[in-house]
Amino acid sequence: MSILKVRNxxxxxxxxxxxxxxxxxxxxxxxxAIIGPSGSGKSTLLRCLIRLETIDRGSIEVDGKPMVTEGxxxxxxxASEQDIRILRRKMGMVFQNFNLFPHKSVLENIIEAPIIxxxxxxxxxxSIADQLLQKVGLTDKRHNxxxxxxxxxQQRVAIxxxxxxxxxxxxxxxxxxxxxxxxxxxxxxxxxxLAEAHMTMLVVTPxxxxxxxxxxxxxxxxxxxxxxxxxxxxxxxRTQHPRTKAFLGQILRS
Amino acid sequence: xxxxxxxNSTIALLKGFKVTYGLFFSxxxxxxxxxxxxxxxxxxxxxxxxxxxxxxxWLLRGTPLLLxxxxxxxxxxxxxxxxxxxxxxxLAFALNYAAYFAEIxxxxxxxxSKGQYESADVLGLTYAQTMRRIIIPxxxxxxxxxxxxxxxxxxxxxxxxxxxxxxxxxxxAQIIVTRDFDITAFIIAAIFYLLNTAVLTFVFRxxxxxxxxYTI
Numbered sequence: 105m106s107i108l109k110v111r112n113x114x115x116x117x118x119x120x121x122x123x124x125x126x127x128x129x130x131x132x133x134x135x136x137a138i139i140g141p142s143g144s145g146k147s148t149l150l151r152c153l154i155r156l157e158t159i160d161r162g163s164i165e166v167d168g169k170p171m172v173t174e175g176x177x178x179x180x181x182x183a184s185e186q187d188i189r190i191l192r193r194k195m196g197m198v199f200q201n202f203n204l205f206p207h208k209s210v211l212e213n214i215i216e217a218p219i220i221x222x223x224x225x226x227x228x229x230x231s232i233a234d235q236l237l238q239k240v241g242l243t244d245k246r247h248n249x250x251x252x253x254x255x256x257x258q259q260r261v262a263i264x265x266x267x268x269x270x271x272x273x274x275x276x277x278x279x280x281x282x283x284x285x286x287x288x289x290x291x292x293x294x295x296x297x298l299a300e301a302h303m304t305m306l307v308v309t310p311x312x313x314x315x316x317x318x319x320x321x322x323x324x325x326x327x328x329x330x331x332x333x334x335x336x337x338x339x340x341x342r343t344q345h346p347r348t349k350a351f352l353g354q355i356l357r358s
Numbered sequence: 359x360x361x362x363x364x365x366n367s368t369i370a371l372l373k374g375f376k377v378t379y380g381l382f383f384s385x386x387x388x389x390x391x392x393x394x395x396x397x398x399x400x401x402x403x404x405x406x407x408x409x410x411x412x413x414x415x416w417l418l419r420g421t422p423l424l425l426x427x428x429x430x431x432x433x434x435x436x437x438x439x440x441x442x443x444x445x446x447x448x449l450a451f452a453l454n455y456a457a458y459f460a461e462i463x464x465x466x467x468x469x470x471s472k473g474q475y476e477s478a479d480v481l482g483l484t485y486a487q488t489m490r491r492i493i494i495p496x497x498x499x500x501x502x503x504x505x506x507x508x509x510x511x512x513x514x515x516x517x518x519x520x521x522x523x524x525x526x527x528x529x530x531a532q533i534i535v536t537r538d539f540d541i542t543a544f545i546i547a548a549i550f551y552l553l554n555t556a557v558l559t560f561v562f563r564x565x566x567x568x569x570x571x572y573t574i
Contacts, residue, residue, distance in 0.1 A: 154480055193482055203477035206572045207495050217481035220491065251573040262477075269481060 105168055107132045107273060107304055108153065112174075113162030115145075115152060122148045123159070124328035130273075133302040137315035137336075140325035141351060146308040149325070150275045153306070154195050155188055166191040167272065196266030200278040202258040204250040204265070210237070211246045214265045222269070229268070236264040240294050256287030263294055274298065276307040280314075292318070312355060316340060324348045367534055367543045371550065374527035381447055381516045381526070386509065388452035393459025398489070400464050411460070418457035424518045426450045431522045443522045455512060462504045466497040499569040506562035513554045527551075 108130035115123040122145045130136060138146045151157040153164065155171065159180050164171045171191045175181040182188060205213050214236060215229035224232075237243045240260040250258050259279060266274060276295065280288035292314050298305060299318045309315060315322050315336060322339040324332045324347075332345045343349045396414065399407040418426065431446035441449065470493055478488040520529035531547035534540075 156476055156479065189482070192480070195480070197480040199473060199477065201471075201473050203471075203473040205474070205477070205492055205496075206574065207499070216491070217483065220487055221482035249572045265481065 106130055106165075107167050109163075109165040110153070111163045111165075113149075113152060113159045113164065113180075115148060115157060115159045122328055123152070125162070126328075126330055128323075128330070130304060130306065132272075132304055134321060135299045135303075135305045135319045136307065136321045136323060137319035138306060138308045138323045138325060139310070139312065139315060139351075140331075143327075144325040145328045146325050147277050150197070150277050150306060150308055154197050154275055155192055156197075158182065166194055193269065194272045195275060196269060196271035196273070197275045197277065198259070198262050198266055198279050200281050202250070202255070202262045202282070204258055204262055206250050209247050209249055210242065210253070210261050213250070213261055214268050217265070218268050232268055233264070236267050239267075239297070240264050241290070254287060255283045256290045259283065259291045260294055263291070263298075267298075273304045273306070276305065276309070278308050278310065280309065280311060310355075312340065312352070324351065326351065363540075364542060364546065367531075368546050370534060371527055371530050371543065371546055374525055374530035377444070377519065377524045377526040378513070378516045380444065381451060381519060381524075382513055384448045385451040385455055385512060388448070389455035389459055392452065392456035394463050394494075396456055396460035397463035397467060400460060401467065415457045415460055418454050419461075423450070423454050423515060424521055426454055427518060427522060443519070443524050446522060447519045447524060451512075451515070455508065458508055459505070462501050462508065463497060465504075466501040467493055469500055470496050499566075499572075500574075502562060502566050502569065506558065509562075510555050510558050513558070514551060 106129045108128065110126060110128040113123055113126050114121065124145075126145075126149060128149075138149070140146050148157060152159050159172060161174065161178055161180055163173045163180065169187070169191060170183055171188055172180045172182045183191075205216065208216065211230065211233055214233040215224075215226065218224045218229040218232060219226060234243070234246075237246060240263055242257060242260055242264070245253060245257060245261075250261070253261070263274075263279075279295065280291050283291065288311065292311070295305070295307065295314075296318050307314075307319070319336055321333060322336050323330055324339060324345075326347055332339060332343070332348045334342075338344075339348065340352065343352060396411050400411040400415070402408065427447060427450040430450040431441065431443060434441060434446070474492055474496070475488060478492050483492070516526055517528040519526055520532070525533075527550055528547055531543040534543035
Protein backbone atom coordinates (compact mmCIF):
# COMPACT_ATOMS: atom_id res chain seq x y z
CA MET A 105 0.00 0.00 0.00
CA SER A 106 1.27 3.41 -0.86
CA ILE A 107 2.23 5.64 1.99
CA LEU A 108 1.12 8.69 0.03
CA LYS A 109 -1.61 8.88 -2.56
CA VAL A 110 -2.13 12.19 -4.30
CA ARG A 111 -4.94 12.37 -6.83
CA ASN A 112 -5.41 15.20 -9.28
CA UNK A 113 -4.62 18.02 -6.88
CA UNK A 114 -4.90 21.62 -7.97
CA UNK A 115 -4.06 24.75 -6.08
CA UNK A 116 -4.51 28.40 -6.87
CA UNK A 117 -2.91 31.41 -5.22
CA UNK A 118 -5.23 34.35 -5.95
CA UNK A 119 -5.25 34.23 -9.76
CA UNK A 120 -2.25 32.05 -10.26
CA UNK A 121 -2.77 28.32 -10.66
CA UNK A 122 0.32 26.77 -9.13
CA UNK A 123 -0.65 23.10 -9.17
CA UNK A 124 -2.66 21.90 -12.14
CA UNK A 125 -3.76 18.34 -11.53
CA UNK A 126 -0.91 16.43 -9.91
CA UNK A 127 -1.09 12.69 -9.45
CA UNK A 128 1.46 11.01 -7.26
CA UNK A 129 1.83 7.71 -5.46
CA UNK A 130 4.69 7.12 -3.07
CA UNK A 131 5.66 3.71 -1.73
CA UNK A 132 7.24 3.18 1.65
CA UNK A 133 11.00 3.56 1.52
CA UNK A 134 11.02 5.45 -1.76
CA UNK A 135 13.34 8.39 -2.15
CA UNK A 136 11.92 10.83 -4.65
CA ALA A 137 13.79 13.82 -6.01
CA ILE A 138 11.58 16.57 -7.40
CA ILE A 139 13.30 18.81 -9.90
CA GLY A 140 12.16 21.65 -12.09
CA PRO A 141 12.42 25.38 -12.75
CA SER A 142 11.43 27.86 -10.05
CA GLY A 143 7.73 28.55 -9.98
CA SER A 144 6.93 25.05 -11.17
CA GLY A 145 5.06 24.24 -7.96
CA LYS A 146 7.57 21.86 -6.38
CA SER A 147 7.62 23.56 -2.99
CA THR A 148 3.88 24.10 -3.08
CA LEU A 149 3.37 20.40 -3.65
CA LEU A 150 5.39 19.55 -0.56
CA ARG A 151 3.66 22.22 1.50
CA CYS A 152 0.26 20.89 0.46
CA LEU A 153 1.24 17.39 1.54
CA ILE A 154 2.00 18.56 5.05
CA ARG A 155 -0.95 20.94 5.10
CA LEU A 156 1.03 24.16 5.25
CA GLU A 157 -1.12 25.04 2.26
CA THR A 158 -4.53 23.77 1.31
CA ILE A 159 -5.50 22.34 -2.04
CA ASP A 160 -8.55 23.47 -3.97
CA ARG A 161 -9.25 20.28 -5.87
CA GLY A 162 -8.26 16.66 -5.60
CA SER A 163 -7.45 14.33 -2.74
CA ILE A 164 -4.54 13.37 -0.54
CA GLU A 165 -4.29 10.12 1.37
CA VAL A 166 -1.59 9.44 3.94
CA ASP A 167 -0.90 5.85 4.93
CA GLY A 168 -4.31 4.80 3.69
CA LYS A 169 -6.19 7.51 5.60
CA PRO A 170 -7.73 10.52 3.86
CA MET A 171 -6.40 13.96 4.69
CA VAL A 172 -8.51 15.63 2.07
CA THR A 173 -11.07 14.14 -0.29
CA GLU A 174 -12.76 15.32 -3.41
CA GLY A 175 -16.22 16.64 -2.65
CA UNK A 176 -19.26 16.11 -4.84
CA UNK A 177 -18.81 19.52 -6.50
CA UNK A 178 -15.16 18.77 -7.25
CA UNK A 179 -13.82 20.95 -4.49
CA UNK A 180 -11.61 19.48 -1.81
CA UNK A 181 -12.97 18.68 1.61
CA UNK A 182 -10.53 18.41 4.47
CA ALA A 183 -10.80 15.88 7.29
CA SER A 184 -11.28 17.06 10.87
CA GLU A 185 -8.50 19.00 12.59
CA GLN A 186 -7.82 16.02 14.82
CA ASP A 187 -7.49 13.59 11.91
CA ILE A 188 -5.28 15.98 10.00
CA ARG A 189 -3.12 16.42 13.08
CA ILE A 190 -2.56 12.66 13.30
CA LEU A 191 -1.62 12.44 9.65
CA ARG A 192 0.72 15.42 9.78
CA ARG A 193 2.59 13.76 12.63
CA LYS A 194 3.65 11.06 10.22
CA MET A 195 5.58 13.64 8.25
CA GLY A 196 8.60 15.76 9.01
CA MET A 197 9.70 18.78 7.03
CA VAL A 198 13.04 20.44 6.52
CA PHE A 199 12.99 23.97 5.14
CA GLN A 200 15.34 25.85 2.86
CA ASN A 201 15.91 28.46 5.57
CA PHE A 202 16.33 25.94 8.40
CA ASN A 203 13.80 27.76 10.62
CA LEU A 204 15.49 26.75 13.86
CA PHE A 205 14.35 28.46 17.05
CA PRO A 206 17.12 31.03 17.59
CA HIS A 207 16.48 31.53 21.30
CA LYS A 208 16.96 27.86 22.06
CA SER A 209 20.15 25.81 22.02
CA VAL A 210 20.69 22.96 19.59
CA LEU A 211 19.61 20.44 22.21
CA GLU A 212 16.60 22.52 23.23
CA ASN A 213 15.55 22.83 19.59
CA ILE A 214 15.54 19.08 19.13
CA ILE A 215 13.78 18.17 22.39
CA GLU A 216 11.13 20.90 22.16
CA ALA A 217 8.49 19.05 20.14
CA PRO A 218 9.04 15.60 21.72
CA ILE A 219 8.45 17.13 25.16
CA ILE A 220 5.70 19.61 24.33
CA UNK A 221 3.80 17.70 21.70
CA UNK A 222 4.50 14.08 22.56
CA UNK A 223 4.74 14.53 26.30
CA UNK A 224 8.08 12.80 26.66
CA UNK A 225 10.13 13.34 29.80
CA UNK A 226 13.16 15.56 29.47
CA UNK A 227 15.53 12.62 30.02
CA UNK A 228 13.90 10.53 27.33
CA UNK A 229 13.84 13.44 24.90
CA UNK A 230 17.48 14.26 25.59
CA SER A 231 18.58 10.70 24.99
CA ILE A 232 16.75 10.66 21.65
CA ALA A 233 18.30 14.03 20.83
CA ASP A 234 21.79 12.78 21.67
CA GLN A 235 21.35 9.77 19.40
CA LEU A 236 20.23 12.04 16.60
CA LEU A 237 23.04 14.51 17.21
CA GLN A 238 25.45 11.64 16.81
CA LYS A 239 23.69 10.61 13.62
CA VAL A 240 24.08 14.07 12.10
CA GLY A 241 27.56 14.53 13.54
CA LEU A 242 26.90 17.45 15.87
CA THR A 243 27.31 15.99 19.36
CA ASP A 244 29.84 18.63 20.35
CA LYS A 245 27.42 21.43 19.42
CA ARG A 246 24.75 20.32 21.85
CA HIS A 247 24.72 23.54 23.84
CA ASN A 248 25.49 25.98 21.08
CA UNK A 249 22.91 28.36 19.69
CA UNK A 250 21.87 28.41 16.02
CA UNK A 251 23.54 31.78 15.50
CA UNK A 252 26.86 30.17 16.42
CA UNK A 253 26.58 27.49 13.75
CA UNK A 254 27.27 27.43 10.05
CA UNK A 255 24.39 26.97 7.65
CA UNK A 256 25.23 23.34 7.08
CA UNK A 257 25.29 22.69 10.81
CA GLN A 258 21.99 24.49 11.31
CA GLN A 259 20.36 22.44 8.59
CA ARG A 260 21.61 19.23 10.18
CA VAL A 261 20.06 20.34 13.47
CA ALA A 262 16.83 21.01 11.60
CA ILE A 263 16.94 17.47 10.22
CA UNK A 264 17.54 16.09 13.70
CA UNK A 265 14.60 18.12 15.04
CA UNK A 266 12.32 16.69 12.39
CA UNK A 267 13.57 13.15 13.02
CA UNK A 268 13.03 13.50 16.76
CA UNK A 269 9.29 13.25 16.13
CA UNK A 270 9.75 9.89 14.45
CA UNK A 271 8.06 10.62 11.14
CA UNK A 272 7.39 8.00 8.48
CA UNK A 273 7.93 10.46 5.67
CA UNK A 274 10.52 13.22 5.46
CA UNK A 275 9.94 16.20 3.20
CA UNK A 276 12.87 18.36 2.19
CA UNK A 277 12.17 21.71 0.57
CA UNK A 278 15.42 22.68 -1.16
CA UNK A 279 17.50 21.72 1.87
CA UNK A 280 20.79 22.95 0.45
CA UNK A 281 19.72 25.97 -1.59
CA UNK A 282 20.55 28.46 1.14
CA UNK A 283 23.98 26.98 1.76
CA UNK A 284 27.41 27.79 0.45
CA UNK A 285 28.55 25.04 -1.93
CA UNK A 286 31.15 23.68 0.50
CA UNK A 287 28.45 23.11 3.10
CA UNK A 288 25.95 21.23 0.95
CA UNK A 289 27.96 18.02 1.17
CA UNK A 290 27.50 17.54 4.89
CA UNK A 291 23.73 17.92 4.60
CA UNK A 292 23.44 15.65 1.58
CA UNK A 293 25.48 13.04 3.41
CA UNK A 294 22.92 13.00 6.22
CA UNK A 295 20.06 12.70 3.75
CA UNK A 296 21.89 9.85 2.04
CA UNK A 297 22.20 8.04 5.39
CA LEU A 298 18.47 8.37 5.84
CA ALA A 299 17.90 6.99 2.35
CA GLU A 300 20.09 3.99 3.13
CA ALA A 301 17.95 3.39 6.22
CA HIS A 302 14.91 3.31 3.93
CA MET A 303 13.22 6.45 5.17
CA THR A 304 10.52 7.55 2.74
CA MET A 305 11.61 10.93 1.46
CA LEU A 306 10.56 13.59 -1.00
CA VAL A 307 13.38 15.99 -1.76
CA VAL A 308 12.92 19.14 -3.81
CA THR A 309 16.40 19.90 -5.02
CA PRO A 310 18.26 21.70 -7.78
CA UNK A 311 21.17 19.33 -7.20
CA UNK A 312 21.03 16.83 -10.08
CA UNK A 313 24.09 14.97 -8.85
CA UNK A 314 22.35 14.33 -5.57
CA UNK A 315 19.18 13.23 -7.35
CA UNK A 316 21.17 10.79 -9.45
CA UNK A 317 23.03 9.38 -6.48
CA UNK A 318 20.35 9.06 -3.83
CA UNK A 319 16.93 9.05 -5.43
CA UNK A 320 15.24 5.97 -6.79
CA UNK A 321 12.69 8.12 -8.57
CA UNK A 322 13.03 11.55 -10.15
CA UNK A 323 10.03 13.75 -10.92
CA UNK A 324 10.36 16.70 -13.27
CA UNK A 325 7.76 19.42 -12.73
CA UNK A 326 7.13 22.47 -14.82
CA UNK A 327 4.32 24.97 -14.65
CA UNK A 328 2.28 23.07 -12.10
CA UNK A 329 2.28 19.67 -13.80
CA UNK A 330 4.47 16.60 -13.70
CA UNK A 331 6.11 16.47 -17.10
CA UNK A 332 8.15 13.34 -16.68
CA UNK A 333 9.15 10.88 -14.00
CA UNK A 334 11.16 7.71 -13.67
CA UNK A 335 14.39 6.34 -12.33
CA UNK A 336 17.34 8.77 -12.43
CA UNK A 337 18.64 6.95 -15.51
CA UNK A 338 15.24 7.28 -17.20
CA UNK A 339 15.00 10.99 -16.57
CA UNK A 340 18.62 12.05 -16.97
CA UNK A 341 19.89 9.64 -19.60
CA ARG A 342 16.83 8.49 -21.51
CA THR A 343 14.99 11.80 -21.32
CA GLN A 344 11.71 11.63 -23.20
CA HIS A 345 10.02 15.01 -23.04
CA PRO A 346 11.46 18.04 -24.85
CA ARG A 347 10.78 20.32 -21.89
CA THR A 348 12.75 18.05 -19.61
CA LYS A 349 15.56 18.03 -22.15
CA ALA A 350 15.52 21.82 -22.33
CA PHE A 351 15.59 22.17 -18.55
CA LEU A 352 18.41 19.65 -18.11
CA GLY A 353 20.31 21.29 -20.92
CA GLN A 354 20.07 24.64 -19.15
CA ILE A 355 21.25 23.16 -15.88
CA LEU A 356 24.24 21.49 -17.46
CA ARG A 357 25.18 24.65 -19.28
CA SER A 358 25.28 26.64 -16.00
CA UNK B 359 21.88 77.26 55.46
CA UNK B 360 21.94 76.42 51.75
CA UNK B 361 22.84 72.74 52.25
CA UNK B 362 20.34 72.38 55.06
CA UNK B 363 17.62 73.75 52.82
CA UNK B 364 18.51 71.31 50.03
CA UNK B 365 18.48 68.43 52.47
CA ASN B 366 15.16 69.40 53.98
CA SER B 367 13.60 69.95 50.59
CA THR B 368 14.81 66.56 49.42
CA ILE B 369 13.33 64.87 52.46
CA ALA B 370 10.07 66.69 51.80
CA LEU B 371 10.13 65.53 48.19
CA LEU B 372 10.52 61.94 49.32
CA LYS B 373 6.93 62.12 50.44
CA GLY B 374 6.02 62.35 46.81
CA PHE B 375 7.73 59.02 46.13
CA LYS B 376 4.74 57.12 47.39
CA VAL B 377 2.53 58.49 44.66
CA THR B 378 5.15 58.57 41.90
CA TYR B 379 6.48 55.07 42.44
CA GLY B 380 3.16 53.62 43.48
CA LEU B 381 1.68 54.75 40.21
CA PHE B 382 4.77 53.76 38.23
CA PHE B 383 4.90 50.15 39.41
CA SER B 384 1.15 49.62 39.49
CA UNK B 385 0.83 50.88 35.94
CA UNK B 386 3.53 48.53 34.69
CA UNK B 387 2.14 45.53 36.54
CA UNK B 388 -1.25 46.00 34.89
CA UNK B 389 -0.43 47.52 31.51
CA UNK B 390 2.27 45.07 30.40
CA UNK B 391 0.13 41.90 30.56
CA UNK B 392 -2.92 43.77 29.32
CA UNK B 393 -0.90 45.17 26.42
CA UNK B 394 0.19 41.66 25.46
CA UNK B 395 -3.39 40.39 25.53
CA UNK B 396 -4.55 43.27 23.38
CA UNK B 397 -1.70 42.67 20.93
CA UNK B 398 -2.62 39.01 20.59
CA UNK B 399 -6.26 39.93 20.10
CA UNK B 400 -5.26 42.55 17.54
CA UNK B 401 -3.57 39.93 15.36
CA UNK B 402 -6.09 37.17 15.95
CA UNK B 403 -8.11 35.75 13.10
CA UNK B 404 -11.38 36.91 14.65
CA UNK B 405 -12.40 40.10 12.91
CA UNK B 406 -14.44 41.19 15.93
CA UNK B 407 -11.37 41.15 18.15
CA UNK B 408 -9.33 42.96 15.53
CA UNK B 409 -11.85 45.77 15.23
CA UNK B 410 -12.49 46.04 18.94
CA UNK B 411 -8.83 46.24 19.89
CA UNK B 412 -8.08 48.54 16.97
CA UNK B 413 -10.70 50.96 18.22
CA UNK B 414 -9.46 50.69 21.77
CA UNK B 415 -5.92 51.50 20.72
CA TRP B 416 -7.09 54.45 18.63
CA LEU B 417 -9.15 55.89 21.48
CA LEU B 418 -6.47 55.52 24.11
CA ARG B 419 -3.60 56.74 22.03
CA GLY B 420 -5.75 59.43 20.45
CA THR B 421 -6.66 61.42 23.54
CA PRO B 422 -4.39 63.03 26.10
CA LEU B 423 -3.52 60.89 29.10
CA LEU B 424 -4.53 63.72 31.37
CA LEU B 425 -7.96 63.84 29.75
CA UNK B 426 -8.34 60.10 30.31
CA UNK B 427 -7.37 60.56 33.96
CA UNK B 428 -10.04 63.27 34.27
CA UNK B 429 -12.62 61.02 32.60
CA UNK B 430 -11.94 58.22 35.05
CA UNK B 431 -11.83 60.39 38.15
CA UNK B 432 -14.52 62.97 37.37
CA UNK B 433 -16.56 61.12 34.78
CA UNK B 434 -17.08 57.64 36.21
CA UNK B 435 -19.07 58.84 39.25
CA UNK B 436 -21.79 59.81 36.76
CA UNK B 437 -22.02 56.09 35.99
CA UNK B 438 -22.11 55.27 39.65
CA UNK B 439 -18.47 54.29 39.96
CA UNK B 440 -16.53 56.44 42.38
CA UNK B 441 -12.84 55.76 42.76
CA UNK B 442 -10.33 57.44 44.98
CA UNK B 443 -7.78 59.48 43.12
CA UNK B 444 -4.94 56.94 43.30
CA UNK B 445 -7.11 54.10 41.97
CA UNK B 446 -8.46 56.35 39.24
CA UNK B 447 -4.94 57.32 38.25
CA UNK B 448 -3.76 53.71 38.12
CA LEU B 449 -6.77 52.67 36.06
CA ALA B 450 -6.37 55.46 33.53
CA PHE B 451 -2.61 55.00 33.29
CA ALA B 452 -2.83 51.23 32.92
CA LEU B 453 -5.44 51.41 30.16
CA ASN B 454 -3.47 54.09 28.35
CA TYR B 455 -0.08 52.42 28.53
CA ALA B 456 -1.58 49.06 27.60
CA ALA B 457 -2.57 50.58 24.27
CA TYR B 458 0.99 51.73 23.58
CA PHE B 459 2.49 48.45 24.71
CA ALA B 460 0.00 46.57 22.56
CA GLU B 461 1.28 48.25 19.43
CA ILE B 462 4.88 47.69 20.46
CA UNK B 463 4.25 44.01 21.17
CA UNK B 464 2.30 43.61 17.94
CA UNK B 465 5.15 45.03 15.90
CA UNK B 466 7.57 42.75 17.73
CA UNK B 467 5.46 39.69 17.04
CA UNK B 468 4.89 40.57 13.41
CA UNK B 469 8.59 41.11 12.83
CA UNK B 470 9.21 37.45 13.51
CA SER B 471 9.48 35.47 10.30
CA LYS B 472 6.69 33.20 9.14
CA GLY B 473 9.20 30.37 9.03
CA GLN B 474 9.14 30.20 12.81
CA TYR B 475 5.39 29.54 12.79
CA GLU B 476 5.72 26.98 10.00
CA SER B 477 8.55 25.17 11.73
CA ALA B 478 6.56 24.95 14.96
CA ASP B 479 3.45 23.98 13.00
CA VAL B 480 5.00 21.02 11.20
CA LEU B 481 6.53 19.79 14.45
CA GLY B 482 3.01 19.61 15.86
CA LEU B 483 2.91 22.60 18.21
CA THR B 484 -0.48 24.24 18.66
CA TYR B 485 -0.94 27.95 18.08
CA ALA B 486 -0.94 28.57 21.82
CA GLN B 487 2.24 26.55 22.34
CA THR B 488 3.90 28.31 19.43
CA MET B 489 3.04 31.74 20.81
CA ARG B 490 4.02 30.91 24.35
CA ARG B 491 7.27 29.06 23.71
CA ILE B 492 8.52 30.27 20.36
CA ILE B 493 7.10 33.63 19.35
CA ILE B 494 6.64 35.65 22.54
CA PRO B 495 10.09 34.80 23.94
CA UNK B 496 11.60 36.10 20.71
CA UNK B 497 9.34 39.13 20.82
CA UNK B 498 10.73 40.13 24.20
CA UNK B 499 14.19 40.63 22.79
CA UNK B 500 12.89 42.76 19.97
CA UNK B 501 10.66 45.07 22.00
CA UNK B 502 13.16 45.97 24.73
CA UNK B 503 14.21 49.27 23.09
CA UNK B 504 10.71 50.67 22.47
CA UNK B 505 9.47 49.35 25.81
CA UNK B 506 12.32 51.12 27.59
CA UNK B 507 11.15 54.32 25.90
CA UNK B 508 7.65 53.89 27.27
CA UNK B 509 8.86 53.00 30.75
CA UNK B 510 11.07 56.05 30.92
CA UNK B 511 8.19 58.21 29.71
CA UNK B 512 5.96 56.68 32.35
CA UNK B 513 8.07 58.00 35.21
CA UNK B 514 7.58 61.49 33.91
CA UNK B 515 3.92 61.07 33.00
CA UNK B 516 3.20 60.36 36.65
CA UNK B 517 3.58 64.09 37.20
CA UNK B 518 0.21 64.59 35.51
CA UNK B 519 -1.70 63.28 38.47
CA UNK B 520 -1.46 66.55 40.35
CA UNK B 521 -4.47 67.32 38.18
CA UNK B 522 -6.62 65.12 40.39
CA UNK B 523 -5.06 66.21 43.62
CA UNK B 524 -2.33 63.65 44.12
CA UNK B 525 0.93 64.77 45.66
CA UNK B 526 3.62 63.26 43.51
CA UNK B 527 7.24 64.40 43.46
CA UNK B 528 6.70 67.27 41.02
CA UNK B 529 3.60 68.62 42.77
CA UNK B 530 5.39 68.48 46.10
CA ALA B 531 8.31 70.38 44.58
CA GLN B 532 5.93 72.97 43.18
CA ILE B 533 4.36 73.51 46.59
CA ILE B 534 7.79 74.04 48.14
CA VAL B 535 8.85 76.40 45.38
CA THR B 536 5.69 78.46 45.66
CA ARG B 537 5.96 78.58 49.43
CA ASP B 538 9.67 79.50 49.56
CA PHE B 539 9.98 81.56 46.37
CA ASP B 540 13.02 79.40 45.60
CA ILE B 541 13.43 77.08 42.59
CA THR B 542 15.85 74.77 44.43
CA ALA B 543 13.09 72.21 44.88
CA PHE B 544 12.53 72.12 41.11
CA ILE B 545 16.21 71.43 40.58
CA ILE B 546 16.10 68.61 43.08
CA ALA B 547 13.01 67.23 41.35
CA ALA B 548 14.78 67.40 38.00
CA ILE B 549 17.72 65.49 39.44
CA PHE B 550 15.33 62.93 40.81
CA TYR B 551 13.84 62.30 37.39
CA LEU B 552 17.28 62.21 35.78
CA LEU B 553 18.51 59.62 38.27
CA ASN B 554 15.43 57.55 37.57
CA THR B 555 16.07 57.62 33.88
CA ALA B 556 19.71 56.71 34.43
CA VAL B 557 18.74 53.70 36.52
CA LEU B 558 16.09 52.57 34.04
CA THR B 559 18.50 52.99 31.13
CA PHE B 560 21.00 50.87 32.99
CA VAL B 561 18.42 48.18 33.76
CA PHE B 562 17.29 47.95 30.16
CA ARG B 563 20.85 47.83 28.89
CA UNK B 564 21.47 44.90 31.19
CA UNK B 565 18.32 43.23 29.91
CA UNK B 566 19.41 43.72 26.32
CA UNK B 567 22.77 42.21 27.16
CA UNK B 568 21.08 39.25 28.76
CA UNK B 569 19.15 38.61 25.56
CA UNK B 570 22.15 39.04 23.30
CA UNK B 571 23.07 35.36 23.69
CA TYR B 572 21.38 34.88 20.37
CA THR B 573 20.99 37.06 17.33
CA ILE B 574 17.61 37.59 15.68
